[in-house]
Amino acid sequence: SQQGEEDPQALSIQEGENATMNCSYKTSINNLQWYRQNSGRGLVHLILIRSNEREKHSGRLRVTLDTSKKSSSLLITASRAADTASYFCATDYGNKLVFGAGTILRVKS
Amino acid sequence: DAGVIQSPRHEVTEMGQEVTLRCKPISGHNSLFWYRQTMMRGLELLIYFNNNVPIDDSGMPEDRFSAKMPNASFSTLKIQPSEPRDSAVYFCASSILSGSTDTQYFGPGTRLTVL
Numbered sequence: 001s002q003q004g005e006e007d008p009q010a011l012s013i014q015e016g017e018n019a020t021m022n023c024s025y026k027t028s029i030n031n032l033q034w035y036r037q038n039s040g041r042g043l044v045h046l047i048l049i050r051s052n053e054r055e056k057h058s059g060r061l062r063v064t065l066d067t068s069k070k071s072s073s074l075l076i077t078a079s080r081a082a083d084t085a086s087y088f089c090a091t092d093y094g095n096k097l098v099f100g101a102g103t104i105l106r107v108k109s
Numbered sequence: 110d111a112g113v114i115q116s117p118r119h120e121v122t123e124m125g126q127e128v129t130l131r132c133k134p135i136s137g138h139n140s141l142f143w144y145r146q147t148m149m150r151g152l153e154l155l156i157y158f159n160n161n162v163p164i165d166d167s168g169m170p171e172d173r174f175s176a177k178m179p180n181a182s183f184s185t186l187k188i189q190p191s192e193p194r195d196s197a198v199y200f201c202a203s204s205i206l207s208g209s210t211d212t213q214y215f216g217p218g219t220r221l222t223v224l
């Protein structure tokens with residue numbers, strides 16, 4: 001079973017709307033990361049949040065971490081068509097970085 | 110600065126043939142990772158190296174898979190003999206720190222098709 005799992009599996013919104021994706025994990029972590037993957041490309045690191053942090057911002061991205069619930073959320077504000085991609089959370093599990101199955105985000109213009 | 114470089118970008122081969130995938134990590138990065146991505150299994154870590162030394166190869170599916178890192182700027186992933194179920198996108202990633210759980214920088218991937 002995967003350490004991190006994203007929800008929803010797919011999300012379709014209009015340009016300008018906000019998009020929220022969630023990630024749940026099973027065991028204690030040191031950090032949690034979010035990555036983006038455009039179709040046919042490699043993953044791109046978006047943000048890393050450590051276990052002692054509750055919220056982090058980067059441009060239009062806002063990530064929260066709730067270690068008591070073992071969950072994280074990624075909020076993309078004022079979405080653009082270029083945000084269309086798959087988004088993955090990744091957590092440290094043992095000595096590895098384990099990726100979830102991803103959320104497919106489609107932003108319609 | 111150049112990112113992680115992988116070659117070839119696409120590879121089509123026949124079952125039983127040897128396949129070699131290549132990776133050049135970002136200069137100065139101390140860790141290198143090989144991943145495989147499929148629709149069914151998602152992104153799986155195959156093996157990772159710290160300072161050119163293999164640390165964890167528990168994700169390598171079978172003895173048909175082998176990986177080497179002869180120096181800090183080059184790594185190969187070899188499949189011999191290849192099988193249709195090896196068809197996937199193979200990613201190489203590198204990290205500046207000598208650890209497996211910090212920010213990783215991914216290459217563009219090699220799409221492998223085994224007929």
